Amino acid sequence: MSNNTAFNLSFLQANTEQFNLELASGKILFILGANGTGKSSLLQNWYSLHSEKSKWIFAHRQNWFDYNEYALAPLSKQSMKINIQNTDRRPESRWKDDYTHHRPNMAIMDLIDAECTHAINFRNKAKQSRNIQDFINGIDISPLEQIEQIFEMSNIDIK
Numbered sequence: 001m002s003n004n005t006a007f008n009l010s011f012l013q014a015n016t017e018q019f020n021l022e023l024a025s026g027k028i029l030f031i032l033g034a035n036g037t038g039k040s041s042l043l044q045n046w047y048s049l050h051s052e053k054s055k056w057i058f059a060h061r062q063n064w065f066d067y068n069e070y071a072l073a074p075l076s077k078q079s080m081k082i083n084i085q086n087t088d089r090r091p092e093s094r095w096k097d098d099y100t101h102h103r104p105n106m107a108i109m110d111l112i113d114a115e116c117t118h119a120i121n122f123r124n125k126a127k128q129s130r131n132i133q134d135f136i137n138g139i140d141i142s143p144l145e146q147i148e149q150i151f152e153m154s155n156i157d158i159k
Contacts, residue, residue, distance in 0.1 A: 005053055009046045025053075028153075040094040048089040056088050077109060114143040 005025035013019045084099050151158045
């Protein structure tokens with residue numbers, strides 16, 4: 001996702017006034033409120049509008065791995081992602097998750113794919129660089145390093 005991507009959401013407030021919200025990619029938004037005030041509904045609506053360029057993280061649901069390794073062919077993985085996205089767009093996805101067992105596996109597979117792609121790009125940039133400064137200037141942060149930065153910004157000491 002590029003840094004200039006913006007997510008827009010417009011909805012009616014309790015006083016029937018229109019509220020427009022724009023959030024740039026990479027920015028953090030905290031949504032607070034009492035139980036039953038519509039936080040999950042708001043985020044589910046937002047996700048259904050922006051599912052192609054956003055990622056739904058189920059922090060309140062139990063995630064676990066069924067077994068020590070997870071093998072899924074690329075075509076099966078793509079089909080699973082489409083099924084999950086379609087399910088997540090449904091209103092009942094706020095309280096019901098049909099893919100609880102699959103989400104952690106898919107997330108790990110995506111992370112491994114992203115890390116491998118980053119390593120390939122890193123190697124290709126090294127081969128194409130004329131000098132060390134060009135190479136250093138072209139280095140991108142890896143997906144695992146991005147996760148580390150998120151933990152660090154959240155004051156969670158995990159490396």
